[in-house]
Amino acid sequence: MKNHNKSLLALFLLGLFGLSACTFDGDDGKNGVDGAPGTPGQDGQDGQNGQNAGSVVSTIYKAGDVSFEIVPADNTLAGSNTFALKFTATAKNQAGQEKPLTGLNMVSIYSVTAMTNATSDGPSEYWVNNGVAAGNSSSMYCTLDGTYTSRGTTGDACTLVEDPANPGTYTGTWAHDGAAPIMNPNDDLNAPHRVFLRVYNLTDADGVAIDDKVLSAPLDYIPATGALVDNTGKDTVADAACKQCHGDSGTTGNLANISAHHNYQSVKNCIACHNPATQPTAEDAAKGWVYDLPAMIHRIHGGEELANLAAYGFKQTTEWGEILYPSPLTECTVCHSNDEGKTSWKDEPTRAACVGCHSNIDFTTGAGHSEFNLAQADDSQCAACHSTGALSPMVAHKVGTRAEYMDLVKVNFTGAEKSGAAGSQVVTLTADVTINGTPIAQLSDLSVLGVDSLLVGNVDARGEVTRWGISGLGLKKVDNQVVNGKLVITVPVTDAQATGSIYVGTQATFCVNSAGKAATCDPAATDLIYGLPYANIHGSNVPSTALGVGSTINFFNLDGGAIVKSRYVDPARITVEETKCNACHTTLDYAKGATHGTYTFDQCMDCHNNTYSGAHNGFDNKDLATSVHYYHSNGVVTYPGPSTDCTMCHKDGAALFAADGGLTSGRRAIKVSATGYITPVAETCHACHISEAAVAHFKSNGAYVLGDVATTADLPVESCATCHAEGKSFGIDKFHKMQ
Template sequence: MMRTYKRSILAAALIAAIGLAGCSDGDDGKDGAPGEPGAPGTPGTPGAPAGSVVDTVASAADFVLSLAPADIVVVGGDDFAIKFTVTGKTAKGEDVPFSGLDKVALYVMNQAANTTDTGAPLLWESHTLTNEFGSSMYCTPTGMAEARGGAEVEACTLVEDEANPGTYTGTWEHEGNAPVVLADGDANNLHRVMVRSYDVVDSTGEGIADKLLSTPVDFIPATGELAVSEKDSVSNASCIKCHTQMDGYEATDIRIANIGAHHNYQKVENCVACHNPAYAGGEDDPEKGFNANWNAMIHTLHAGHHIDDLEGEAAEMFGEIGFPSEINQCTACHDNGMQWNDNVYAEACVSCHTDVDLATGENHLGIVPESDAACSGCHGAGSLSPMQAHNVAARAIATDSIEIALNSVSYTESATVDMDEMVITFDVTIDGVAVEDGFEFTNFTKYDEMKTGWIDTDGTYYGSASVNLNGVAASAGQLMVTQLGEFNLDGKSISVTPRFSVCADSEGMLIECLDSSGEAQYDVGYVAVTMAPAYWNLANADGSGATISRFSDPARVTADEAKCNTCHTSLGIAKHYGNERFDQCVGCHNDTWGGSYHVAVEYKTDAVDENGDPVFETIEGLTYSNRDLFTVAHRFHSGLWDDNRGFPAIHLNSDMETQGYPAVATECAACHKDDVSLFAADGGLTSGKRAIAVDAGATMFISPTAEACRTCHAHSSASAMAHFKSNGAIVEGDPASTANLPVESCATCHAEGKTYGIDIMHAGGAH
């Protein structure tokens, strides 16, 4: 016992000593020798190299989901299956697998022959709508998804291949087959599949602004071959002419940038996934007022501003849409085949001709067709065919056939007031043949004016006077017109530009505008003639050495008439004056004839008058006192207008938002030339314009660069005006009495290539 006790005391003492040593500062001990290194561990599985996959993208165009027909099962008795790959761009612009996708929606349809006598020859059929499941089917990792309304719905099970990141498969793990599979469908029909992806973010965690939609795949399931739809009579390129093209996509995958409905499904091919015969009808329902089938709805929508009897949702959604071309010009949109002319059926016709009741024959000469098969009996060819009944291309034919050209000018300046004499001779041909002696334009014209302005040495246009051709008889193929007045043009260069339009029939032939009883008899009115602006130097008898307007110098014009015409078809349609070129418009729209018929800016309130028409109110403090061409073009297209001459197709609503402009508002290239600077080397405008007159006598002036910015809605505020003034601009409301204004300093920050350059600030809808 004694020995045991002593050992216990010794152990306690050792423990106490060790404990005390552990509480010391450690300076009195020495480190022991290092131990032997341990054996190497088992190597782990190598990780993916940095940057070999991504789970974010900067834009929708950087996200590419690819499908192949061999990986899609959506028809017949086989189980649903789908496989696809997804890539995303790295910060270096490299395409690598996109990992982590956890929700998609599949849109599946097929194109089948119509076996009835009613409707289009080919019809789209949505698989999910046919199976009463909705417009699409979700796929998620859990096989369940939350639908738009918040309800939980069955979904296909989405699995990413761990061995191949960015490769995904979808299967149906619920009872029966997936709702995108059409069990009794025809595998020989063209099928279309499009996939929408959800919940994809950029590197900051923000959601991608645009929808992430795959390129639609058209194929024949029976063979696995790719196919081309015969129904696609309107291409995406046609829509883009007005609605702007999305950036970043391949030339083979162009997409529409600015479609407000459903936040933009980007392609015509995608729209028909829902807008197909499954949703047809509704035009007879006063609460709806339109047929939601694509071929009908798209007509009603674009004709909205022209249809007086729209009601319900149609009136609310479409009633203010103004088609920028002529509504009867079918080829303005139909650019892919002649289906629009060859396939005549009621559904398409009455979507524009809403006052026609084919059940009673009302507004159809009492004719009640038994079925659509009977329509071609009258409308299949001849004057009642869509091509001829709509006068398609008649305007262009008429314009091309009638040509007026300046032959000569003689001028005598008189000491007597108002007795300066100008004699102008024009050559006139129709279909290339000089007009006969005695021919007059009288009775054929809507406007018959030839404007005679003069050009300063710097290319600035000044209005002077005009001559009228009505009442002048032709001799030897020429019209000679004399005008007297106080012109004071001796030795100057003059410009002769048309404000001239005529009437034509359905064949594009010149026709008298009124019949013997005074009723209109033309098919196409306000038709421009072919006439280039002409310049004549009054200092030389032969007119040589004339100074031309800056509007006729391509290097000084940054806007592009061809781009205007992509949406308007012809600039002559926008107004009735027969002007199809900027250097014709300059006769009125120039920087020296101040004033405006639309000084105040009005917005559309939420109120209506006793007739149900919208009420417009003035925006206080916002005025424009010039009719310069860019001022008018910018103002009108951004909605800074009024209703003085009828409802403006583009206007501001009560929230001060621009309504009716079809393109992306900040896309300058929609109208301006590509790769052309808006600023000159000296900081002024490329045009050389340095001042704009704001009164009719051209005695008061403002700066042009600030006015160019202010005429767009985003820059029309009081704060913007203060910014302009602080940077050297002479502005509306505080004009100068000289046209010799200093160049504004706008280009210092906003010239192309600068940090805040117009090309940067207007990129990607920056406003």
């Protein structure tokens, strides 16, 4: 297409030059005499296989544009019969139309079986890679000449042939001695099977190799009957669960940000290699490596938490020990399915799966397996204790109960009144507080709280907040009172604070004991189910598993006028959803650690606003949007999703720019010092775009940046939106995923 366009341009220019020459030579514009007839040209050659131009494609634009059809009745890919492969391949052309994909010269085939387990070791079904089970590699190649060279190895391959009468339709046959490498003579042809293909050597129209692996969708079927299978019984984790944190690839449709093996990024692909047959050496196992998928994913997600428990005998590799898992490890259903027929993860406990996290257990000696050090030679006894009851995964891990426990302590502010003369005013706050479902009767009832900070500040006419930040404020402060069942807090304020609309709330934490009641987070306690002493791994004096108090921010007007609420609770000015944060974090109170106990953006706003100066984790400001961008993009945490996928946090289709070129949130300046301000658009982009050239670009478009700050909060709107607003030539939607 590019060459075609260049040819048209050349003809057009040649025509212009020709006209110019006639004019310069003084031509009078008369037609010339016809020349003698030319010699007839040769007949044109037929197109490939008689196909019209455009009826097939041989190049692709991205890996996800390729589709495959594999019909079980046309294939023999399992057992000891004669190997036979047949499939069709299509790809989208420039217009997005599906066309036969012609010219493939190399594919590989993976075949696995959900084999019934006849032993007492492992689950009732387990994945078997048929190539490995037959004594070969995990997949087999098919090429045009029946041989392959890959990773420095040359060997026999099946012979791949494209049907000349049906471009895009391919067959593969095995012409060498012995059985084809994926044909496992001990296979169970009545068990669910999975096959998928990988295609090699595909390029785009410019001859550039496609970066992502081109994979077919896995086909699940029963070889004996050819029937398709909807549920293999082994898929207890869906790709959709992984995508909550890792994102959705726009080029493959699989998981977006798994670096290992590039883009075998589907759980249904992973099991082809990561199954019980793949085990570490004794040396690697001692370092914490494990490769069977259930145990491996548990170990990977255990990350830093397991590494920090090394003193208690837990194993973790150095590489995985750097991972900060964003959700409670005990919330199994963040990943695992509760659908009928997909619950073997909780119904059939095995040693291998459990030691993914419980890596301190040695089942040979029994060390670490309860206080009785129970040795287990196989898995035959696991279900006796762990399939149901108090020691089952759901109950022992308290799956789903964290969200219920938050309401064991509830705080709801019901009033705010000011009193006193100018210069010595106070604001009296009242709140309803319940603990374990009962209203508090005395101040000492609040001793169950760890953190007990009061969140309070002014709200201006634009919905911007300014925190009071008065030292010593808290729910259980000794001069607070309980009057008629209400908590009463008296706060001394300045005259500037004691005016107009204010917000009031709290961030507070507590622990839960074995009776399921709110309890003090005492490091010496032995009956805590949230707040175990060994879990204190975040540098806090409060255990990391403490819960946040159930509380909402309420708004009051100290002058009795109309209440102005903050922009953090205005849906029209918020482009991010807490539910999207919780899809990865489960609950924001866990993500913020035990020193906060916050669930909502309007709790976060007390510190993370654009009027409160100061640094945050090494960043130059505490503004919520820029802090979150920096935290997720600059290596502070091992962010699991693509940094350019805005939909991981932002509302689908949200417009980040307002009509005036500023941000939808209405932010116009971010305070970075007592008298210094920077502009918000550039600072948001600066989280990722950190080069000196980028900063120079920001400044040239009206931005104030750290080191060159403004001395007023009344800043003009940067001109970023001129080029980068949604829909513009270089709009953010052109380079970031917004839908």
